[in-house]
Amino acid sequence: MMSYEEFVRKVIPYTPGEQPKIKNIIKLNTNENPYPPAPAVAKALKDMDYSEFRKYPDPECSLLVEKIADFYNIDSKKIFVGVGSDDVLSMAFLTFFNSDKPILFPDITYSFYDVWAKLYRIPYEQIPLNDDFEIEPADYFRSNGGIVIANPNAPTGIMLPNDAIEQILQKNPDVVVIVDEAYVDFGGESVLPLIEKYENLLVVQTFSKSRSMAGMRIGFAFGSEKLIKYLSDVKFSFNSYTMNQPSLLLGALAIEDKEYFEKTRNMIIATRERVKLQLKELGFVFGDSRTNFIFAKHPEKSGKEIFEKLREKSIIVRRWDAPRISEYLRITIGTDEEMDTLIAELKTILS
Numbered sequence: 001m002m003s004y005e006e007f008v009r010k011v012i013p014y015t016p017g018e019q020p021k022i023k024n025i026i027k028l029n030t031n032e033n034p035y036p037p038a039p040a041v042a043k044a045l046k047d048m049d050y051s052e053f054r055k056y057p058d059p060e061c062s063l064l065v066e067k068i069a070d071f072y073n074i075d076s077k078k079i080f081v082g083v084g085s086d087d088v089l090s091m092a093f094l095t096f097f098n099s100d101k102p103i104l105f106p107d108i109t110y111s112f113y114d115v116w117a118k119l120y121r122i123p124y125e126q127i128p129l130n131d132d133f134e135i136e137p138a139d140y141f142r143s144n145g146g147i148v149i150a151n152p153n154a155p156t157g158i159m160l161p162n163d164a165i166e167q168i169l170q171k172n173p174d175v176v177v178i179v180d181e182a183y184v185d186f187g188g189e190s191v192l193p194l195i196e197k198y199e200n201l202l203v204v205q206t207f208s209k210s211r212s213m214a215g216m217r218i219g220f221a222f223g224s225e226k227l228i229k230y231l232s233d234v235k236f237s238f239n240s241y242t243m244n245q246p247s248l249l250l251g252a253l254a255i256e257d258k259e260y261f262e263k264t265r266n267m268i269i270a271t272r273e274r275v276k277l278q279l280k281e282l283g284f285v286f287g288d289s290r291t292n293f294i295f296a297k298h299p300e301k302s303g304k305e306i307f308e309k310l311r312e313k314s315i316i317v318r319r320w321d322a323p324r325i326s327e328y329l330r331i332t333i334g335t336d337e338e339m340d341t342l343i344a345e346l347k348t349i350l351s
């Protein structure tokens with residue numbers, strides 16, 4: 001018998017890290033920033049004229065786009081904004097990956113990529129990282145329908161040098177190459193300057209990590225004017241008003257405060273480097289993270305056991321029951337105090 005269900009677009013959704021309702025936990029599972037947004041955000045929120053909410057927001061998102069353009073000293077026609085970088089990436093998949101050839105991305109990477117590929121019926125191939133969890137550029141020197149690289153990669157935290165990305169671009173002039181730089185502000189190196197040289201490069205970033213605004217949902221992309229126009233045309237064919245009024249205003253204020261941005265990201269980098277030494281002392285092994293998390297395993301204790309024991313102590317980290325990485329924990333860098341508690345609990349668990 002025919003059923004409407006036959007024609008439903010069935011998908012297995014991405015599973016976001018949990019947002020527990022209980023208080024007093026140490027939440028190190030979704031790579032949120034432990035520090036609040038820039039102080040101007042709090043003030044603007046207090047002074048906000050709620051009566052404006054009866055109006056639609058600016059569909060062009062001009063204020064936010066201008067402030068991003070100022071910060072990065074780049075033409076505003078080369079910038080696209082969306083509801084978190086998830087929205088930007090999803091729109092980019094829909095816009096640029098429309099070929100019969102498979103798009104390529106690593107086997108261990110942001111686990112939303114294969115979900116979008118399946119949702120939009122984009123053929124894809126997952127290219128294994130090498131044994132050190134690094135991307136081998138030569139694996140991307142072949143016929144494909146597009147490329148997505150998170151750099152630094154997640155959940156590994158490992159950075160691919162920019163010259164390697166440029167090699168991938170040189171070998172792939174006929175497809176769009178997306179570089180997802182969600183974590184680049186914690187010690188990575190942005191390929192943003194390369195958009196002047198490669199018309200097919202889209203660089204995606206977010207306010208969710210280094211700018212402490214995950215709850216406001218602000219993401220952005222840089223690309224050639226042509227690429228951004230294609231992306232905007234698809235966005236305006238999907239939903240004119242993706243960004244709400246508070247996000248537009250508060251995002252603009254957040255990116256204006258350079259000093260606060262520098263201060264908080266340097267605090268996180270310093271904490272990360274200290275925690276690396278402490279984890280090493282406890283016998284953990286991990287790559288050289290350039291992000292606000294560390295992806296680590298312990299040779300003598302299973303990832304699942306450590307995960308569960310931490311949870312009993314109200315410390316929540318992230319773990320995937322997936323091939324190659326099931327022994328690993330992805331630990332977000334919190335405040336110094338939170339990380340001290342984590343290290344103390346790990347000492348007990350391992351003793």
Ligand code: PMP
Nearest residue numbers: 084085086110154182206208219
């Ligand atoms: N890319 C990567 C690699 C991520 O880890 C995340 C965070 N889950 C995102 C993109 C999306 O972040 P957001 O939508 O909050 O900007």
